[in-house]
Amino acid sequence: MASPVKEIPLIWYQAASCSGDSVSLLNTASPNVRNIVVDEIVPGVHINLQFQMTVMAGQGQPIIDILQTSAEAKKGEYLLVVEGSIPTAADGMMGFAGERNGKPYTMVEAVDELGRGAMAVMAVGTCAAYGGIFAAAPNPSGSMGVGAFFKSRGIEKPVINIPGCPMNPDWFVGAVAHILLFGMYTPEELDDVGRPLEFFGMQIHENCPRRPCFDAGKFAKFPGDEGCLYKLGCKGPVAYADCPERGFNNKTNWCIAAGSPCHACTEPEFPDKLSPLYQKINEERLARFKTA
Numbered sequence: 001m002a003s004p005v006k007e008i009p010l011i012w013y014q015a016a017s018c019s020g021d022s023v024s025l026l027n028t029a030s031p032n033v034r035n036i037v038v039d040e041i042v043p044g045v046h047i048n049l050q051f052q053m054t055v056m057a058g059q060g061q062p063i064i065d066i067l068q069t070s071a072e073a074k075k076g077e078y079l080l081v082v083e084g085s086i087p088t089a090a091d092g093m094m095g096f097a098g099e100r101n102g103k104p105y106t107m108v109e110a111v112d113e114l115g116r117g118a119m120a121v122m123a124v125g126t127c128a129a130y131g132g133i134f135a136a137a138p139n140p141s142g143s144m145g146v147g148a149f150f151k152s153r154g155i156e157k158p159v160i161n162i163p164g165c166p167m168n169p170d171w172f173v174g175a176v177a178h179i180l181l182f183g184m185y186t187p188e189e190l191d192d193v194g195r196p197l198e199f200f201g202m203q204i205h206e207n208c209p210r211r212p213c214f215d216a217g218k219f220a221k222f223p224g225d226e227g228c229l230y231k232l233g234c235k236g237p238v239a240y241a242d243c244p245e246r247g248f249n250n251k252t253n254w255c256i257a258a259g260s261p262c263h264a265c266t267e268p269e270f271p272d273k274l275s276p277l278y279q280k281i282n283e284e285r286l287a288r289f290k291t292a
């Protein structure tokens, strides 16, 4: 008799986001999204997706009720995925999804409560990981990433950061599989900004197919030209991710191969300290990154 399949509840909560990471996940090729939702993601373990606003058929109060009852019923057992940054200004009234007891159910309340009750937390996309676009200066909404938000509220729940604008779906699926197979990442398996080294341990510039052009001083004058994109604003020298090997859209392409400079979208400094995006990186800033 086959052994029973273990169910891991997953709550995917979207705070201030463009839903780009949800869309990126829907594009996952191997496994495809049907495999993730229906099949065993690793042998003997099935992800039971309890809540995901972008793909849920329901809307309004009934889905907020589902969020609450799922979190209560599965307390301490569910994997919480947060997409988007948390807007904390004005007592959280800068961002809310649905109502509770006739009042806005703010993203601040939701991420606080869901985070405290989770078995583990993943921050997907750069906004959830580090604040990202929503936290760009002057940041009137007081937006911040999940790790900083938890720290500000004394929530001692480890957060695995899967940044990217958007994240690569392979990074999410791979990290979930890692957690289910081996348990939470150990500190040695993460870099100093909470990213799994297995996906973010590679510097883009060192592994770029245009690197011979950089070394030879052959630089592109316009996006799409042959040559290194450094003078067009490429931030590959300060970006860490396995994009050169993995690509996006099932290895179809990725930014630099398509002729676009890397914006270092996986870095905590994105976008403020890496702007203007289409201008050569400030040499002084580059030196600081290199010695960091």
Ligand code: SF4
Pocket: 204, 205, 206, 208, 209, 210, 211, 212, 214, 227, 228, 229, 230, 234, 235, 236, 237, 256, 262
């Ligand atoms: Fe480095 Fe960017 Fe040039 Fe590639 S295109 S070699 S990452 S500066």
